[in-house]
Amino acid sequence: MLENTNATAAVVESGSMGRVAYARIAPNEDLVQSIEKLCLAEGFKNAFVRGALGSLVDACLGTAGEQPRRIKGPAVEIVSLAGEVRTAEDGSVCASLSGVVADIQGNVYGGPFVAGSNPICMTFEVTLEEWLPDDANL
Template sequence: MSNGAETTALPQPTFPLKAPGTAVVHAGPRQTPRIVSVPTRCAEQVLVLPGGTDVFAALEHSLTEFAVPGIMAEFLSGEFGHIDFVHPAYGPDAEHPMSFTEAFAVDVPAQLRHASATIGVRDGAPFCHIHASWTTSDNTIKGGHLLPGTLAGPKGLTIRLFALPDAQLISEVDPETGFSAFAPTPTDHEANQSKSPGLSEALETPDSVISRVRPGEILDEAVLAVCRTAGFKSAEVVASLGSTTGAVFTDGTAPWPAVEFTHLSGTVTGAKSAAPQVVLSGEVVDVAGEVHSGVIANGANPVAVTFELFVRSVS
């Protein structure tokens, strides 16, 4: 089994490292707008995967099963049986400081810690993006960006799906960063209402927003901006994933130039007031495959490549 623990074998940086939270300017042309948001209705579903289930295939099939063009997901409980994954790595030079490792595999059952997923389309076909962390039987904790071939373990997996009938999630190569990223686009509300009978009892007006946040945007500030634009006074952040330039928590850091969030959650109160409160917590995987978690320090965490942000109104 290889789990990325042998960090000395991982490629080391050939350029000076910066402090966690230092923004990265990518080599490609800067894109606008910096936050792309689509308001949408949302309906929750629970997906139970039996042992041996292909995780990617099951999540991608859920688009058809629930007749929606986009889904955000958070894993609630269970275990993986086999994991194929990569995690953040140092890039080739200072102009391209972030990359991914080679693929690793975990071939024994591993207990789920956290995982989040975005489910949409790439090149016209269903496509899934998953970040996860896990604990193996020897109490090793690791995490990363999952790859197709990952399977549910003997105990299965339980996943909460947020089905979004009004937002198609499309993964394309971003000219600014050179990496693939999901972005939401609006769909026809009335057409999707008729095509998604399972969502007929959902709210008739949007109660959620799915956003793509571009590099350099401060994470908590982006959350607040999304809430204000949507007119939400209070909101919750769930089932969100992406990357920042290292991580700055209220009680520690994870190293620059990139970490990937296995989940981001939190609350926004008084969004439309002069003194809003944004409280976010999350777990990240760094360039050594190590896992860190805590309360996110506000004003200190720029997005590295992209962030797939899901915000729900709270009445």
């Protein structure tokens, strides 16, 4: 563990990249939960989002406040998507995804996607890359 001058700890993890999975997510499936299911199906304990293309019926992004921001569609376009999936000690997976979306008027919003609140519009393509941390990190 490394410490900076502000006494905040940073964790550096070493490892290597593994397999790559490409998937098409069907309409009305949730973005976050579908990526978690994909990792479970492929046996990825940890993964990074490497690419994505598609739109959502409506979007729901987390904010610094208590209430998430809801962006009404139809067809809220995902401009960018980044994130990772991690497996907890109990075997459950949790995707942390953030991105930028544009509504039908062209307004742009960004933030973390709220699980269970981002249904896919038509289809959504995503590429995941498996992350294999070194044994010393476990």
